[in-house]
Amino acid sequence: MRYWLFKSEPDTWGWPAQVAKGDAGEEWDGVRNYQARNFMREMRLGDRGFFYHSQSDKAVVGIVEVIKEAHPDSSTDDLRWECVDIKALRPFSQPVTLAMIKSDPRLAEMPLVKSPRLSVQPVAKDEWDIICAMGKTKS
């Protein structure tokens, strides 16, 4: 199993909206960046991801699961763009802020720190475990 991070503006599509979709989940559509799309193509059923709020929150707030592998993005006719479906798995009992992540040297190599604009990114297993521990949340 691999681990990922999905970034969203909470005012546009936040964790509560994701939770409201329940087990049916929702397309992670609207990504118009090749790097982010390529990561979604690598995702497999059952992979886990962090749900990150950018802008005002700047924190990891929940864990999601990939429930459908890459398929055409229904928000466009442009066949270049694909996306996966994800569902909310559980919230973080304590959100892990960007400041907390930046303050831990073990997390300095994360794209979140080095390339803050990449909206879908991979997370290494050890990084995953560290952040779950910080959030007092089962990995």
Add this chain to the structure above:
DNA sequence: GCCAACGTTGGC
């Protein structure tokens, strides 16, 4: 609200 970083576009 500002600004830096980055990706994309379009002219040459």
Add this chain to the structure above:
DNA sequence: GCCAACGTTGGC
């Protein structure tokens, strides 16, 4: 194919 201009994103 290069590069300048522009738009967008996200952190501060």
